[in-house]
Amino acid sequence: MKKYFFKSVQISVFRVIRVPYLWLKNMSEQSENKKNESNGEWEPKIIAFVCNWCTYVGADMAGTGRMKYQANVRIIKVPCTGRIDPLFLMRAFERGADGILVSGCHPGDCHYNAGNYHARRRFAAFRKLIEFIGIDLRRLQFSWVSAAEGKKFVTIINEVTDAIRALGPCKEYQSMALEPPKDKVMPE
Amino acid sequence: MSEYDNISNEIRELAAKLLARGEVDVVIGYKPTALPGRTQPAFAYKPEDAREFVFNPLCVSGLPLYLTKAKPEISAKDRIAIVAKGCDVKNIVALQRENQIRREKIKVIGVVCKGVVGKYGRCDGKTEPKPEDLDEKCRYCDVNTPRDYDYLIGEKIESSPQSKEKEFEEINRIEKLSPRERWKFWEEHFKRCIKCYACSKVCPLCYCNRCIVDKTMPRWIDPSSHARGNLAWNIIRAQHLAGRCTGCGECERSCPMDIPLMLLNKKLERESEELFGYRSGYNPHDPIPLAVFREEDDDEFVR
Amino acid sequence: MxxxxxxxxxxxxxxxxxxxxxxxxxxxxxxxxxxxxxxxxxxxxxxxxxxxxxxxxxxxxxxxxxxxxxxxxxxxxxxxxxxxxxxxxxxxxxxxxxxxxxxxxxxxxxxxxxxxxxxxxxxxxxxxxxxxxxxxxxxxxxxxxxxxxxxxxxxxxxxxxxxxxxxxxxxxxxxxxxxxxxxxxxxxxxxxxxxxxxxxxxxxxxxxxxITRKLDLSNVKQWLGSHFTDELWERLSAKCIGCGACAFECPTCHCFDFQDEATPEGGVRCKNWDSCCIDNFTLHASGHNPRNIQHKRYRQRIMHKFKYYIDKFGKTLCTGCGRCSRQCPVTLDIAEVLENIAAKAASGS
Structure with missing residues (x-):
């Protein structure tokens, strides 16, 4: 509600506040964004949460096999998909991800026996929830990629990137990230 | 003498008897307040305290909250008796399922309930509320007679819940909107959130010693009440109740900003029933859906 | 005028x-x-x-x-x-x-x-x-x-x-x-x-x-001064669930907390509303909490409004709007608490 009051103010000071607030968008991406903006092209930013034992090795396999895939993905390695809390995915969106891929071992192959089974249930519910909130489910995808499936990894990354590129930036979340908490904040 | 006077009297007598005999240390029930149209939770430690107890359609608060470790001043008592409507019993069952209570130490005084008054309904507390004044959950109630109790007060009645289509009408409507429209819908509601956390504090199943929102190392949910912080809080609150929520509606009733939280809870309730085949609050021996798995669980959304 | x-x-x-x-x-x-x-x-x-x-x-x-x-x-x-x-x-x-x-x-x-x-x-x-x-x-x-x-x-x-x-x-x-x-x-x-x-x-x-509710607050402050511990606190406020609904709607509650929202690259320091009824309001870094149970937190709410603030600034920290009573999920009516205190003060207990 409070944001509502300031809406008119915000629009006018939005440009001014942009600089100190860029950190919210994840500073490390700033330079890249600028580069892309200077080319006049937007590039999707995709975060992949992958498990240490299967998908990460699969990605490695793609690398050693010199297979090419689109460079929009940033990989975050976790021990197991069972370690991925929905909070990780929310935070990724908050920090400017346009799309997220969660990828782990095939059912039955989990290094810890059942981590991926638990993850599957958790995300089966979570994706329904955020779909209901209004996130396009093409932005949150899941896959099983084994250590031997370098090729599948390449295909999935390319497909996810293309899907997100077609969808455009995740404006819903990004507008939130840029919004100053209250009133106006100005640089020195 | 009205039906509710009889029920109130029976509760008073039973509570006084249990306390006098030393069978329980405390009885949790309802008592009147000076505010019209309301009642409040009450705790009787001595037989004479039980004289205050009432039961009527204004008894909306969910009392099983006081059985959890979030309320140690009461739940730490050794033997507790609790006045419970059908929906409260569902919460007791859910707590039992999550090993939060020892059922044998709790005496459930089940009360047959014909529905309680809604947040904006009108009711004098002497007669049943009119259908339009009933709380939303009561329209679809299938536990007017509690499913588990040690003592039952009132005549058993059959439940006649309204149809599922009606119950999920609003959810179905929202599901049919485009993602953008759904986002707008929730943005409008969440922007009012003041992060008072009444939704979680009042929830009998939100009994964690330390809520994720209070954790700071690392800080996952922004504490400020802005779009980002409000969204993260409301999503995670709903997610943490996925497959556990029994649909008592206390969060939505308590929300001072009238955010329709039950839409989120009910949506997940339906999904967890469809995906995993469990409904919370009916069987204390059911597993918690997100704590177990089956190898043949739905795999279709995974590439 | x-x-x-x-x-x-x-x-x-x-x-x-x-x-x-x-x-x-x-x-x-x-x-x-x-x-x-x-x-x-x-x-x-x-x-x-x-x-x-x-x-x-x-x-x-x-x-x-x-x-x-x-x-x-x-x-x-x-x-x-x-x-x-x-x-x-x-x-x-x-x-x-x-x-x-x-x-x-x-x-x-x-x-x-x-x-x-x-x-x-x-x-x-x-x-x-x-x-x-x-x-x-x-x-x-x-x-x-x-x-x-x-x-x-x-x-x-x-x-x-x-x-x-x-x-x-x-x-x-x-x-x-x-x-x-x-x-x-x-x-x-x-x-x-x-x-x-x-x-x-x-x-x-x-x-x-x-206005139908009339309270006699004349003895309340004095009673509060000598009854930091009293059976009344637990009796009346054991039901408090510890949310912030009362404080966040109150025209006079003003407690706040400083919190950083940050990434490794920078952040914003925010002043956010806080409430004495929330359990971690007085939680120390050591894990010790001097107000370790709900009635002590609710006591703070009453003490602050009807004693401490008067001692310090000469004004009652309450305007009688009744929002806290109306919106309390468990109908913890502040006027009822004050009535109970006034009755105790009048009877000299």
């Missing part, structure tokens, strides 16, 4: 005039089943025939979340970006006298050991237009804390009372800011006659009659 008459159409014109003058104009707006103070784009959005807004208007001086500075981290230094302290001119319409009394009570606190510029800069920019109550319920007890539902001088800059004809408001301007507002739109305000003043008097009496 300067008195005037403004009719309903002219009040709409006043709101319109302020909007076109670029002022942030706030009024009660109907949202679902409740009313909230929100910025209005046209006078038609404002609803003045209402009971009480769900939330008090304190947020216009003391927002729930307020950035006090932002920072960016460089290699081995931190750069601080201060916040702009020039706030927009704001006029809040339709407050009730209990709402209007809040800022006056809190001024002393925000000026106490450190002058809070965020509060006072906003205060300077903000004018409050209160209105005599047309409705009240059993949670209202403003007359017991020295206010009244028609009081013009509780802190508002203009006070309007709807006269019997239902079309004209009797305007009182107790402050300089109020007089300035009147002089800014001279054509909208008509002179008030003696009969108008009489009508205002009777409307005020009618409003006073709406």
């Amino acid at each position: 300067e008195t005037k008459i403004i009719n309903k159409q002219d009040l709409a014109k006043l709101i319109d005039g302020l909007i076109s003058a670029g002022a942030r104009t706030v009024a009660p707006v109907k949202v679902g089943q409740m009313h909230l103070f929100q910025e209005v784009r046209s006078p038609a959005e404002a609803v003045f025939d209402y009971f009480l807004a769900r939330r008090s208007p304190k947020e216009f001086l003391f927002p729930q979340t307020e950035p006090i500075f932002s920072y960016t981290r460089q290699k081995d230094s931190v750069k601080i970006h201060p916040v702009d302290m020039a706030f927009p001119r704001t006029v809040v319409f339709g407050l009730r006298p209990c709402d209007a009394a809040g800022p006056g009570i809190l001024d002393a606190l925000f000026a106490w050991d450190y002058e809070d510029k965020f509060w006072f800069n906003r205060r300077e920019q903000t004018a409050f237009v209160s209105m005599t109550c047309a409705q009240a319920d059993h949670a209202c007890f403003c007359s017991s804390v020295g206010l009244s539902p028609d009081a013009a001088d509780t802190g508002a800059d203009l006070h309007l009372t709807l006269l019997d004809d239902g079309q004209r408001y009797f305007v009182e301007a107790p402050t300089g800011k109020g007089k300035k507002l009147v002089s800014e739109f001279p054509s909208l305000f008509k002179p008030a006659t003696d009969s108008d003043a009489a009508a205002r008097g009777s409307a005020g009496e009618k409003a006073k009659g709406l």
Whole structure:
């Protein structure tokens, strides 16, 4: 509600506040964004949460096999998909991800026996929830990629990137990230 | 003498008897307040305290909250008796399922309930509320007679819940909107959130010693009440109740900003029933859906 | 006190005039089943025939979340970006006298050991237009804390009372800011006659009659001073669930917490509302919590409002609006607690 009051103010000071607030968008991406903006092209930013034992090795396999895939993905390695809390995915969106891929071992192959089974249930519910909130489910995808499936990894990354590129930036979340908490904040 | 006077009297007598005999240390029930149209939770430690107890359609608060470790001043008592409507019993069952209570130490005084008054309904507390004044959950109630109790007060009645289509009408409507429209819908509601956390504090199943929102190392949910912080809080609150929520509606009733939280809870309730085949609050021996798995669980959304 | 008459159409014109003058104009707006103070784009959005807004208007001086500075981290230094302290001119319409009394009570606190510029800069920019109550319920007890539902001088800059004809408001301007507002739109305000003043008097009496809850608070402070531990606390507040609904709607609750929202590269330090009833309010880093159980937290709420604040600043930290009682999920009625204390004090126990 409070944001509502300031809406008119915000629009006018939005440009001014942009600089100190860029950190919210994840500073490390700033330079890249600028580069892309200077080319006049937007590039999707995709975060992949992958498990240490299967998908990460699969990605490695793609690398050693010199297979090419689109460079929009940033990989975050976790021990197991069972370690991925929905909070990780929310935070990724908050920090400017346009799309997220969660990828782990095939059912039955989990290094810890059942981590991926638990993850599957958790995300089966979570994706329904955020779909209901209004996130396009093409932005949150899941896959099983084994250590031997370098090729599948390449295909999935390319497909996810293309899907997100077609969808455009995740404006819903990004507008939130840029919004100053209250009133106006100005640089020195 | 009205039906509710009889029920109130029976509760008073039973509570006084249990306390006098030393069978329980405390009885949790309802008592009147000076505010019209309301009642409040009450705790009787001595037989004479039980004289205050009432039961009527204004008894909306969910009392099983006081059985959890979030309320140690009461739940730490050794033997507790609790006045419970059908929906409260569902919460007791859910707590039992999550090993939060020892059922044998709790005496459930089940009360047959014909529905309680809604947040904006009108009711004098002497007669049943009119259908339009009933709380939303009561329209679809299938536990007017509690499913588990040690003592039952009132005549058993059959439940006649309204149809599922009606119950999920609003959810179905929202599901049919485009993602953008759904986002707008929730943005409008969440922007009012003041992060008072009444939704979680009042929830009998939100009994964690330390809520994720209070954790700071690392800080996952922004504490400020802005779009980002409000969204993260409301999503995670709903997610943490996925497959556990029994649909008592206390969060939505308590929300001072009238955010329709039950839409989120009910949506997940339906999904967890469809995906995993469990409904919370009916069987204390059911597993918690997100704590177990089956190898043949739905795999279709995974590439 | 300067008195005037403004009719309903002219009040709409006043709101319109302020909007076109670029002022942030706030009024009660109907949202679902409740009313909230929100910025209005046209006078038609404002609803003045209402009971009480769900939330008090304190947020216009003391927002729930307020950035006090932002920072960016460089290699081995931190750069601080201060916040702009020039706030927009704001006029809040339709407050009730209990709402209007809040800022006056809190001024002393925000000026106490450190002058809070965020509060006072906003205060300077903000004018409050209160209105005599047309409705009240059993949670209202403003007359017991020295206010009244028609009081013009509780802190508002203009006070309007709807006269019997239902079309004209009797305007009182107790402050300089109020007089300035009147002089800014001279054509909208008509002179008030003696009969108008009489009508205002009777409307005020009618409003006073709406308040049915009368509490005797004369002995409460003294009792609180000698009963830090008492069976009453646990008896009355064991049911408190420890949410912040009461404090966040209260016109006078002012506790806040500093919190950083940050990435490794930088962040914003925010001042966020907090509530003494929430369990980690006094939680120490060691894990020790001096208020380790709910009735001790609720005791703090009562003590602060009816003893500590009076000791320190000479004012009761309560305006009797009754929001906390109405919105409490478990109906912990503050007036009932005070009645119990008063009874104990009277009986000498």
